[in-house]
Amino acid sequence: ELKVEQNPLFLSMQEGKNYTIYCNYSTTSDRLYWYRQDPGKSLESLFVLLSNGAVKQEGRLMASLDTKARLSTLHITAAVHDLSATYFCAVDGGDDKIIFGKGTRLHILP
Amino acid sequence: DTGVSQNPRHKITKRGQNVTFRCDPISEHNRLYWYRQTLGQGPEFLTYFQNEAQLEKSRLLSDRFSAERPKGSFSTLEIQRTEQGDSAMYLCASSRVEQFFGPGTRLTVL
Numbered sequence: 001e002l003k004v005e006q007n008p009l010f011l012s013m014q015e016g017k018n019y020t021i022y023c024n025y026s027t028t029s030d031r032l033y034w035y036r037q038d039p040g041k042s043l044e045s046l047f048v049l050l051s052n053g054a055v056k057q058e059g060r061l062m063a064s065l066d067t068k069a070r071l072s073t074l075h076i077t078a079a080v081h082d083l084s085a086t087y088f089c090a091v092d093g094g095d096d097k098i099i100f101g102k103g104t105r106l107h108i109l110p
Numbered sequence: 111d112t113g114v115s116q117n118p119r120h121k122i123t124k125r126g127q128n129v130t131f132r133c134d135p136i137s138e139h140n141r142l143y144w145y146r147q148t149l150g151q152g153p154e155f156l157t158y159f160q161n162e163a164q165l166e167k168s169r170l171l172s173d174r175f176s177a178e179r180p181k182g183s184f185s186t187l188e189i190q191r192t193e194q195g196d197s198a199m200y201l202c203a204s205s206r207v208e209q210f211f212g213p214g215t216r217l218t219v220l
Contacts, residue, residue, distance in 0.1 A: 004152075035211075042201060043153070043211040088152050095166065096141060096205055100152030 002027050002093045006101035014109050016078050021104045023072040023089030031092040032072050034063050036085045037103070043088065046074075076106075084108045112136075114212035116202050122218045123192055130188045131215045135204030142185050143209060144177055145201040146170065153201055159185060192219045 003026040013019050025032070031050055035043040047056045049065035049072060056063050060083065062075045072089060086103045093099040115134045123129050135142050140161050145153035156175070157167045161182040171177075174192075179185040189196055197219045203209040 040216075042213045045208065045210070048208060090152070093155070095158070096209065097143070097155050097158060097166065098145075098153075098209060099155070102150075102152050 002029070002091060002099045004089055004091050004099050004101040006089050006104050008104060009102060010105050010107075012107045012109060013076075013079055015080055018078065019076050021074040021076075021087055021089075021106075023074070023101060025070050025072075025089075025091045025099075028067070028070070029091040029093070032065050033088075033090040033092075033098065034061075034072070034074055035088040035090060035100075037088060038085050046087075079108045081108050081110055114202055114204050114210055116200075116212040116215050118215060119213060120216050120218075122220065124220050125194060126191055128188065128190045129192060129217065130186055131200055131202075131217075133185045133187070133202030133204075133212060135184070135202070136210060139204035139206050139210075140182070141205045141209075142179055143203040143205070144185070144187050145203065147199040147201060147214070148197075156187075189217075192217075194219045 005024045034046040037043050047063040052067040054065045060077045065072045086105045088100050088103045090098045090100040117132045143158040144156040147153040156171050157177050159179040162179050174190045177187045199214045199216050201214045202212045
């Protein structure tokens with residue numbers, strides 16, 4: 001059974017600091033996703049990573065994928081308050097069925 | 111393209127009542143998915159359709175749950191004899207390649 005583990009689950013950080021969220025998954029998969037969710041809202045797609053060594057960047061967020069280690073990271077550079085949200089890592093479980101981690105609740109302090 | 115829409119956005123019901131939710135996918139998306147998200151957790155896969163065919167159902171989908179996609183366009187998810195444990199956000203997503211999520215229906219069972 002495919003499992004996705006994120007850490008940390010909660011993260012409180014100061015504006016301007018850098019930090020990394022880690023995502024491990026248990027079996028091989030074709031795709032890895034990162035989503036953002038604001039309280040009471042639906043999921044916003046941030047990144048889709050398809051191959052080993054893939055790196056994608058959007059603003060202050062950068063995601064990478066190491067398929068051999070079954071590890072993805074989401075790196076936050078010089079955090080700003082607007083990035084406060086819950087970030088989910090998810091992996092394609094076959095037939096495009098997505099298996100999600102529990103999420104990392106990020107709180108950025110001014 | 112107006113995105114995935116879901117109705118109602120909120121539903122409060124008494125235990126034992128039946129409820130039905132509707133999802134309208136992005137037009138021409140042949141795959142449609144239902145997920146359930148409880149507080150503090152990531153979304154969990156429930157079922158998915160390719161066109162009008164329901165191809166997979168999760169073990170989470172008890173006999174009280176039924177989903178349809180009669181003409182391969184919109185889908186409905188019905189929960190019969192609701193229980194308090196059914197309280198959750200029910201998310202719909204559609205895809206041709208990448209999944210796009212709707213705003214969700216928040217169900218509260220009293």
